[in-house]
Amino acid sequence: MNNPRPCYLQIAIDTPLNAVFDYRWQHEPPQIGQLALVSFAHREVVGLIVGITETTEVPVDKLKDALAVRSQLSPLSDKWLALAGFAADYYQRPLGEVALPGLPKNLRVSTTVALDRAIKKLAKLDAPHDPAPANMPQLNASQQVAADAIGGAQGFKPTLLYGVTGSGKTEVYLQACAQVLAREPEGQILILVPEINLTPQLEGNIRARFPGVMLATLHSSLSEGERMLHWLAAHQGQARIVLGTRLAILSSLPHLKLIVIDEEHDPSYKQQEGLRYSARDLAVWRAWQLQIPIVLGSATPSLESWHHAQTGRYRRLELRERAVQNAVLPTVKLIDMERDKPSDGLTSQLITAIRQRMERGEQSLLFLNRRGYAPVICCESCGWISECTRCTSFMVLHRPEHRLRCHHCSLEMRIPRHCPTCGNVDLQPLGRGTQRVEEGLQALFPEARVLRIDADSTRKKGSAQEAFDTVHRGEVDILIGTQMVAKGHDFKNLTLVGILNPDTALFSQDYRASERLFAQLMQVAGRAGRAGIPSEVLIQTRYPQHPLYGAVVHHDYDHFASALLEEREQAALPPYLFQALLRAEARELATALEFLAMARDCMQHPGITINDPIPMTMTRVHNVDRAQLLVESPSRPALQAFLREWLQALRDMKSRVKWSLEVDPLDI
Ligand code: ADP
Ligand code: ZN
Ligand code: ZN
Numbered sequence: 001m002n003n004p005r006p007c008y009l010q011i012a013i014d015t016p017l018n019a020v021f022d023y024r025w026q027h028e029p030p031q032i033g034q035l036a037l038v039s040f041a042h043r044e045v046v047g048l049i050v051g052i053t054e055t056t057e058v059p060v061d062k063l064k065d066a067l068a069v070r071s072q073l074s075p076l077s078d079k080w081l082a083l084a085g086f087a088a089d090y091y092q093r094p095l096g097e098v099a100l101p102g103l104p105k106n107l108r109v110s111t112t113v114a115l116d117r118a119i120k121k122l123a124k125l126d127a128p129h130d131p132a133p134a135n136m137p138q139l140n141a142s143q144q145v146a147a148d149a150i151g152g153a154q155g156f157k158p159t160l161l162y163g164v165t166g167s168g169k170t171e172v173y174l175q176a177c178a179q180v181l182a183r184e185p186e187g188q189i190l191i192l193v194p195e196i197n198l199t200p201q202l203e204g205n206i207r208a209r210f211p212g213v214m215l216a217t218l219h220s221s222l223s224e225g226e227r228m229l230h231w232l233a234a235h236q237g238q239a240r241i242v243l244g245t246r247l248a249i250l251s252s253l254p255h256l257k258l259i260v261i262d263e264e265h266d267p268s269y270k271q272q273e274g275l276r277y278s279a280r281d282l283a284v285w286r287a288w289q290l291q292i293p294i295v296l297g298s299a300t301p302s303l304e305s306w307h308h309a310q311t312g313r314y315r316r317l318e319l320r321e322r323a324v325q326n327a328v329l330p331t332v333k334l335i336d337m338e339r340d341k342p343s344d345g346l347t348s349q350l351i352t353a354i355r356q357r358m359e360r361g362e363q364s365l366l367f368l369n370r371r372g373y374a375p376v377i378c379c380e381s382c383g384w385i386s387e388c389t390r391c392t393s394f395m396v397l398h399r400p401e402h403r404l405r406c407h408h409c410s411l412e413m414r415i416p417r418h419c420p421t422c423g424n425v426d427l428q429p430l431g432r433g434t435q436r437v438e439e440g441l442q443a444l445f446p447e448a449r450v451l452r453i454d455a456d457s458t459r460k461k462g463s464a465q466e467a468f469d470t471v472h473r474g475e476v477d478i479l480i481g482t483q484m485v486a487k488g489h490d491f492k493n494l495t496l497v498g499i500l501n502p503d504t505a506l507f508s509q510d511y512r513a514s515e516r517l518f519a520q521l522m523q524v525a526g527r528a529g530r531a532g533i534p535s536e537v538l539i540q541t542r543y544p545q546h547p548l549y550g551a552v553v554h555h556d557y558d559h560f561a562s563a564l565l566e567e568r569e570q571a572a573l574p575p576y577l578f579q580a581l582l583r584a585e586a587r588e589l590a591t592a593l594e595f596l597a598m599a600r601d602c603m604q605h606p607g608i609t610i611n612d613p614i615p616m617t618m619t620r621v622h623n624v625d626r627a628q629l630l631v632e633s634p635s636r637p638a639l640q641a642f643l644r645e646w647l648q649a650l651r652d653m654k655s656r657v658k659w660s661l662e663v664d665p666l667d668i
Helices: 078-090 095-099 113-125 142-152 171-182 197-207 224-235 247-248 279-290 303-310 348-362 432-445 465-473 502-507 514-525 547-553 557-570 588-601 637-653
Strands: 007-012 020-025 035-040 043-053 158-163 187-191 216-217 243-244 256-261 294-298 317-318 330-335 363-367 376-379 396-398 404-406 413-414 429-431 450-453 476-483 494-499 538-539 578-586 612-620 623-633 660-662
Touching: 007 035, 007 095, 020 035, 035 142, 043 095, 043 187, 078 095, 078 279, 078 502, 113 224, 142 171, 142 317, 158 171, 158 303, 171 187, 171 256, 187 247, 187 279, 197 216, 197 243, 197 465, 216 224, 216 450, 216 588, 243 247, 247 279, 256 279, 279 294, 279 637, 303 557, 317 413, 330 547, 330 660, 348 363, 348 494, 348 538, 376 396, 413 578, 432 450, 432 476, 450 465, 494 514, 502 514, 514 538, 514 547, 538 547, 578 588, 578 637, 588 623, 588 637, 623 637
Parallel strands: 158 294, 158 317, 187 243, 187 256, 216 243, 256 294, 330 538, 363 476, 363 494, 450 476, 494 538
Antiparallel strands: 007 020, 007 043, 035 043, 376 429, 396 404, 404 413, 578 623, 578 660, 612 623
């Protein structure tokens, strides 16, 4: 048999080098979008075929043969490759670093056995394929309008579903999905949620509603085997609905017809390391690419999306009322901590309100966005405080574990018996975190079933779900938690929300702090009174006159958002301006700053502002000093063009300083 003429495969590999590599192939030509096994830097790695050519510029003696092509897997589509290509371009990363890490690990290892076995499993898992929904509740009028508008939309139609907490946005998504599934015989739907802890609730709803439809879930707590199975179900089109966290935005969905982004304002949609992408923004691009509808839902939309709705780029649909009969938004009251001085962190009004709930058999939720027992311990005789030796931050007291812990570098130590400076044995906790509040509550209400939910109490796999189930089963009287409990959950018997200590964020330097605080307060307040029992939210503050709290009291997102947008416009801040942040890390701060100064000076461009390098607010983490340089432009394309050239220049500097670029940074 004649060997076909050799061809050359252009293969994207997961490396920081900004390149696609050529390999020779002497067998039947494969297809673009297939995976190939190659040898790279003395290792066998799996890469993605992004081009096939008849010639190459690589000299013959440098050229290697590709080892194998993974033919069991159908190729990733052109559309998917274009999505990865767009993300790589936009976030200024090499294609391989974008395209490959999103694929299940088992596809990226050098053996093919694993792949065969999975694919076989999938055949067994095949569902009956009956898109008919079960038990559709009657929608109210505004829900019906929204569901029809979303479910019936054709072409690229971004919709902002602005619905107060408890207005039944989930039901709107589900009925819009039902319409799409019924209309598109093979159509797939992607639903994103910001937090892994929100997937079980929605997964349950979807399964109950669409018993005959295959649902795939994609999030970081799946085992590799599960991840592979679900990814393949999406890739091969069997899964009609894919539910996931931000990483699911890069899944392969050949028949995608609708995208749903729940709680679109949530900062968790932004990946904060490696490829720092916004899953929400990529979703909008993906919907545009495929010319399909997308819905972004929230009670507190991001200012970016609100701005798009105001300018008409997005269509706005509103749900002004809660869906459950007689359910109204909770009454929000401010407790002035100067007048009602708290003991153990709780004011007398809040304690009374909790006691009432206990008597009525209703649940209370206390929200404090600070885990641990106390943020710091100190010596009252010499002033020593528990600083981290490796970071610009404090060691947090974790009393139940008898440890001090740095939340930034994970440094841990036993609680010192006496002051390291003066020997005083009386070290005091300063301030309070969730553990300390839990302790105080238990002392105040010895008969109460108190449950704390935060990153510490839910470290074990599955324990967060277990904890939320306990609340839903009514086995908890008082729930205390961090932002983990604030989002999305539909607690039926909860009628009191107490918010402790939110004031610090009022005076943050971060221009997004008030947007975030407002959203957080509205979201946590929204956990109360969802089943129709009258409910209240009590906010303990030293600044009851602050306009932000006024807006929360009146549930007035509209005016607050418009006022913030006006401020942003006047101050020339996003969304009226586009930003990128260059970060540098070094042992010495001066080295990082020097590198950034060189970066600032190496290129100039009309329409681009390059600010001066500054140390990051938390300068030192794990013995590394960090600095940053902000680049801004009123034009996104101008910024993109500049970044492309600039990054090349930075790479050419071959500096030993570790640096990275973030486009559309959230934290600056
Ligand atoms: P949101 O996501 O807007 O905060 P959910 O979708 O969680 O709100 O809905 C809040 C509650 O309202 C849920 O318990 C849900 O079952 C209920 N619900 C939604 N739509 C309706 C409806 N049309 N009639 C009765 N109850 C509804
Ligand atoms: Zn001391
Ligand atoms: Zn540290």
